[in-house]
Amino acid sequence: MDHRVEKIVSKLPETRDVNSVWAELDRRMADGDVSFLGDLGVELVRRSLSASARVWQYESVLDRAIRLFALAPGGSGVVQLLRVVAGEDRSARKRARYVASLIASAQDVDGLRPLFRGARSGAGASNELRACTVHELVVRGVELADMPEALNWASGPGIGRHPLAWLPLRRSELESGADLPSYSVQASTSSLPFGPVNEVVQPLPLRSGQFAAHESAEADLSSVPAAVANWADESNGRIEARAFGLEHPLDEPDVPRALLGLGLDCLAGHSHRTDFSVARSTAGAVWSVLFAAASSGGAYNHGLYGAYGRLAAWSSLGGLAGAGRDATAPEVQERAAVCGWYRFGAATPWYHHVAWDIGLAALNRDRTRITLLAATDTD
Numbered sequence: 001m002d003h004r005v006e007k008i009v010s011k012l013p014e015t016r017d018v019n020s021v022w023a024e025l026d027r028r029m030a031d032g033d034v035s036f037l038g039d040l041g042v043e044l045v046r047r048s049l050s051a052s053a054r055v056w057q058y059e060s061v062l063d064r065a066i067r068l069f070a071l072a073p074g075g076s077g078v079v080q081l082l083r084v085v086a087g088e089d090r091s092a093r094k095r096a097r098y099v100a101s102l103i104a105s106a107q108d109v110d111g112l113r114p115l116f117r118g119a120r121s122g123a124g125a126s127n128e129l130r131a132c133t134v135h136e137l138v139v140r141g142v143e144l145a146d147m148p149e150a151l152n153w154a155s156g157p158g159i160g161r162h163p164l165a166w167l168p169l170r171r172s173e174l175e176s177g178a179d180l181p182s183y184s185v186q187a188s189t190s191s192l193p194f195g196p197v198n199e200v201v202q203p204l205p206l207r208s209g210q211f212a213a214h215e216s217a218e219a220d221l222s223s224v225p226a227a228v229a230n231w232a233d234e235s236n237g238r239i240e241a242r243a244f245g246l247e248h249p250l251d252e253p254d255v256p257r258a259l260l261g262l263g264l265d266c267l268a269g270h271s272h273r274t275d276f277s278v279a280r281s282t283a284g285a286v287w288s289v290l291f292a293a294a295s296s297g298g299a300y301n302h303g304l305y306g307a308y309g310r311l312a313a314w315s316s317l318g319g320l321a322g323a324g325r326d327a328t329a330p331e332v333q334e335r336a337a338v339c340g341w342y343r344f345g346a347a348t349p350w351y352h353h354v355a356w357d358i359g360l361a362a363l364n365r366d367r368t369r370i371t372l373l374a375a376t377d378t379d
Contacts (some may be wrong), residue, residue, distance in 0.1 A: 005040045009047060012057040022064050026185075029068045029077070038080030041065040045084060049091065066095075067185045070102035075111025078103065082114060082125050093128045100132030101305040104140060105183050109147055112137075116149035130154075131164045135307035139178050139291075141171050164307055167314065168329045174336070177288040180306065181296070190296050192355055211258055212247040216369065219243035224319035226312040227290035228358065228375035231298035237356070237377035240266050241319075249367040252280070252340065258370065259344055259361065266350040266359065266374035276346040278361075283317065283336040286343070286360055290316045298356050298377035320362040320371045338365040352378035 008021060015021070028036050044062040048055065066084060069077030085092060085099050103112065115133055117124040124130070134154045138144065144151040151169070159165045171178075181190035224241040231237025242264065250258055256278040260267060267276070294316075295309025296302075304312055318325075318332040321339050340363035351357045356377035363370050 002036065002039055004036065005043055008040065008061075009043050009058075012061060013055050015057050018057055018060050018064075021061050025061070025064050025068060029072065032076075034069070034077050034080045037065050037068060037077070038083050041069075041080070041084035064185070066099060067102065067183070070099060071106045071183060071185060073106075075107050075114070078107065078111055078114050082129075085129060086126060088126055088128060092126065096126060096129040097132050097305040097308060098302070100129055100136045100307060101181065102183055104133055104136035104142075104306070105181070112147065113149060116147075116153050127158070127160075127162065131159055131162045132305070132307040134159075134169070135164050135167055135310055136305070138167070138169060138171050139175060139306050139310050140180060141176075144169055164311060166329065167311055172329075172333060174284045174287050174333055175291070175310070177284055178306075178310075179288060179292045179296075190292070192292060192296065211250070211254060211261060213244045213258070213262060213370075214247075216243040216245050219371070220325065221319060221371070223315045223325060224371065224373050225375075226315035226319070227294040227309075228298075228316075228373070229312070230294065230301055230303055231356065231375055231377045234301035235298035235377050236300065236352075236379075237298050237375060238350070240264060240350075240374040241372065243369065243371040246368045246370065250363060250370065251367075255340075255342055255361070255363075256344075259372075262370075262372075264372065264374065266376075267346050267348055268350060269348045276344075278342055278344040281341040281343045281360075283321075283333075283339065283341055286320070286341050286362075287313050287317050287336075289343070289358060289360065293356075293358060293375065299354065299379040316373065320360065320373060322362075322364055322369065322371065336362075339363060340367060350374075351376045354378045 025037060041062060044058050048058045066081065069081035081099065085095050112133065115125040115130055130153060134150055144154065153159065154169055179191055181188050221241045221243060225239045228237065228239055232239050244262055259278060291309055291313035294304050294312035295306050303309060314329060314332060317336055318327055321332060321335040323332045323335045342361040344359035344361060345357055347353065358375040360373045361370055
């Protein structure tokens, strides 16, 4: 190992401030010493895997090196980046999601070409990094026809049974409103399309009256929470996903009172003095909310990033629309197009009212079945 790399890495666990190490990485990158950063990154990954406890200094410096590589103009750091993120183990696959989001946001066709170099698996990037990069690009509206190496890999046997192989290789109109993060070496930013519904769209009025509904015990709701599962698994979130059959078709003006009468946990404790709002939405707007929830994550996690966030958003949308788990993306889109879509929210104790509050409802084509997803998270 280069003694310079050994010197830096050996001192890191006792270092209380890594700013000076960051500055050295920045200087070396500016000077074109990318192989040094590559060696350092590889060693940090090795030590992180062998460490008995998490060493935050390793992670911080490694992240700096990854960002410098991924965001460097002209793809000058991509080849070294592939050394750092090589492998198909669990930690490498998880890191690949993040790296794919970074490079897809910054690199042009030439910069991305090393990922898809060679026909055989592993000749360029790992299969996980390749698959994630493909769908990070697609959700950004990139035409894969302009990247034949990527298109050939993603549409051929290379992607195999990868979970992302379910996704279409062209962005649909439904996905055009995807909120995507912006990156710099210093930070990341993304907006969250959540919060009070009445601040986003014109709410429907609340009418009085009675209606009859029964909870659908036979409904398969397993895919409905997919987009917000990371909120509960990795943060402080709670989720409610339910479906109800209605004795008579539900007219749109009656949607607000119907929601209040279903006995939803998320609306428990509501009174006429409590803020409650329901607004008409669209399949595309709902997909955008689901994608942001999945890709950006909740209060204490980073989410799934763009590729798996895209998959989770499609999964939740299909569940809400009543599409079967074996449905294709075009079938999910067709099913979603004939649903009535609504967003709702309320100032009830169930919601945390911080920044991560979601309420979504889908009425099927004949308006006799309503499926709902509510989620909330807090810091």
